[in-house]
Amino acid sequence: MKLTTLPSGLRVASRQxxxxxxxxxxxxxxxxxxxxxxxxxxxxxxxxxxxxxxxGGRSARDISEAIEDVGGDLNASTDRETTNFTASVMAEHIPLGVExxxxxxxxxxxxxDELEREKDVVLQELGEARDTPNDIIFDDLQSAAFADQALGRSVLGTEESIEAITVEDLEAWRSDHYRAGSLTLVAAGKVDHERLVELASTHFAALATGCSDTPEPARFTGGDRVGRTTSDQAHLALGFGAPGQSDADYYAARLFSDAVGGGMSSRLFQQLREERGLAYSVYxxxxxxxxxxLFSIYAATARRQSxxxxxxxxxxxxxAAETIxxxxxxxxxxxxxxxxLMSLESPWGQAHYVARQIQTYGRLVEPSEVIADVEKVDLERIREAGRxxxxxxxxxxxxxxPAVRAA
Incomplete structure (x- = not known):
């Protein structure tokens, strides 16, 4: 892995x-x-x-044709703390992807006019999510866990907030949040680091310097959100405050979660599904x-068995907290x-890994260091993290x- 920080603050990282x-x-x-x-x-x-x-002078169709003419793919995603713009290309077309x-x-x-049309698309996306209980329940859980906070709000927004957004709001968002110090350009695969730095220096020269404002600290509140449905299926999600990515207890907490419900051999899967047949999906x-x-548990079950x-x-x-x-x-x-290690066998796995480590720790972290941290978790640490x-x-x-009283 290689990392260069440009004078503007933009970080450029690569993994050949x-x-x-x-x-x-x-x-x-x-x-x-x-x-x-x-x-x-x-x-x-x-x-x-x-x-x-x-x-950049290209229409929506021009953008699609430019990347697909070279056999590539251009995409993006947004979550609560990051927004990513990504391109998959043959190595010789890296310059086009960066551009x-x-x-x-x-x-x-x-x-x-385009904004109004795209609002309709996002509102359809929001409606689809609300029609899918095993999707929307996690927004409900987030809202209960971090009530009246930005971290508790939906990534998609609400009908009212989406309708209120203007072109001027979008311009201000770009100006405030797409500053060089809060951005990392990453490439993995057949890539030359020095050439990537040159491309970044050329194509991102117009970025404003500085960083985005830090979001407000999160506070786990807890609480209940109850939704109704006419379906025979019932859905339950429980949430508990958990360590952040850079917390010393993070890996112990993560391993506790995996032991409880991380796979077919986990306790929840074995006891709820295999032994009792109470849930088709539980994790x-x-x-x-x-x-x-946020440590969360989800289960989908028949209403009569809920x-x-x-x-x-x-x-x-x-x-589990006492007997792992x-x-x-x-x-x-x-x-x-x-x-x-399996995730790192693809260019995208490498790129996402590099970006995540830089954003979390501000530096490159070799996978061997992560594995060493996982190895350090002993039985008492995993139990204590659960407790x-x-x-x-x-x-x-x-x-x-139905209403369920907490134990």
Whole structure:
């Protein structure tokens, strides 16, 4: 891995992969829905949509044809803390990928008529999410976990906030949040680092210097969100405050989550599905952010079995914090290492890994360092991480679920 910081503050990182003839190129922006004011909830995601409507003298069709004429793909995504613009190309077309991404974030053609049309698209996306219980329940859980905070709001926004966004708001968002110090250009695959630095210096010369404002600190509140449905299926999500990505307890907490519900051999899967047949889908996960995290459990079950499923989840969680075994620790530790190494076998896996480490730690972190941290987690640390998460407040979101009292 190589890293260069330009005078503007833009970080340029690369990972060369021998034997690869393609490359993944991405611009990773440290901004997302967590950076939004409440009246503009959804603007980070809408901005990501709007830049593809035309940029740098190219129309939306011109952009699509430019990348697809060379067999490439251009895409983007937005979450609560990051927005990414990405290109997959054959190695000789890296310059085009960098040029297109630079145009998207520096020279978008924001047009009021296009904005109204794209709002309709985003509202359809929001409606589709709300019609899918196992999607929207996680927004409900987030809202309960971080009530009345930016981190608790939906990435997609609301009908009211989306409708209120103007072209001027989009321009201000770009000016405030796409500053060189908050951006990282990453390429992995068949890539020459010095050439990538030259391309970045040329194509991102118009970036404003400085960094985006830091979002407000998050505070786990806990609480309940109850949704109704006429379906025979019931959905439950539980959430607990957890360590952030750079917290010393992060890997212990993550391994605890994996042991509880990270796979077919996990306790939740074995006891709820295999032994009792109470749920078709059940799992846990740990979502880290810069300063906090969320340990969550999800289950989809028949309404008639929902109370029994909820009770058994409580029992599994309470027991796991005291009785996780050395064998379970060894299994999830091995799974974590294998998952990391497997993900790094593709250019996109490498690019995302490099960007994540730079954004979290401000430096390049070799995979061997991550593996060493995972190896350090012993039985007492994983149990203590579980106890710590489960002993605090909790959040709960349900759809089609009867009222369930917390244990």
């Amino acid at each position: 992969m021998p034997g690869i003839e393609t490359a993944a190129v991405g611009l990773y922006a440290e901004t997302g829905s967590r950076y939004e004011a409440a009246p503009l909830n959804g603007i980070a995601h809408l901005f990501e949509h709007m830049v593809f409507k035309g940029a 297109l991404i630079a145009d998207l974030v520096q020279r978008p053609h924001f047009n009021a 846990s996960m740990l979502q880290p952010w810069a300063d906090t995290g 109370a029994a499923a909820a009770q058994l989840i409580e029992e599994v969680l309470a027991d 075994t050395e064998r379970e620790l060894m299994r999830v530790r091995t799974q974590a290492k294998a998952g990391l 710590k998460m489960l002993s605090g407040a909790r959040a709960r979101a349900t759809i089609g679920f």
